[in-house]
Every structure is written in C-alpha cells, then in structure tokens.
Amino acid sequence: MSPASRLLLNRRLIEAPIDxxxxxxxxELCHMAVPHHGAExxxxxxxxxxxxxxxxQRLEEAMA
Ligand SMILES: [Zn+2]
Numbered sequence: 902m903s904p905a906s907r908l909l910l911n912r913r914l915i916e917a918p919i920d921x922x923x924x925x926x927x928x929e930l931c932h933m934a935v936p937h938h939g940a941e942x943x944x945x946x947x948x949x950x951x952x953x954x955x956x957x958q959r960l961e962e963a964m965a
Pocket of ligand 1: 938
C-alpha cells in the first residue's frame with residue numbers, strides 16, 4: 902500500500918499462481934487495518950487467510 906492507501910502491484914505478479922496472488926492482495930488489504938508487520942497484523946492475516954504461509958512460499962518460489 903502507498904501512503905495514500907493506493908494498492909500498487911508488481912507487474913511480475915501476473916506470472917504467479919492465483920493462490921499466491923490472492924496472498925499478496927490479502928496481505929496488502931490487511932495493511933489497511935494494521936499498517937505494520939507486528940503480531941496484530943499476522944493475527945488478522947491468519948484469520949482472513951489461514952494458509953497464508955503456504956501461499957507466501959509459493960509466491961517466493963514463483964518469483965525466484
Ligand atoms: Zn506487508
């Protein structure tokens with residue numbers, strides 16, 4: 902998210918698996934409620950997307 906709350910996505914993301922793309926968008930939307938990466942953020946992310954860690958791993962593999 903930008904400081905003006907605009908959601909900007911990396912162009913290369915289109916090459917990633919759809920569940921990894923969902924992870925990125927969900928991650929960024931959670932930042933609308935919690936701007937940092939503290940415990941509160943990951944608690945929210947886990948509620949919305951319980952398998953976020955697996956999706957993040959797939960994203961990292963696709964972007965490597
Ligand atoms: Zn983040």
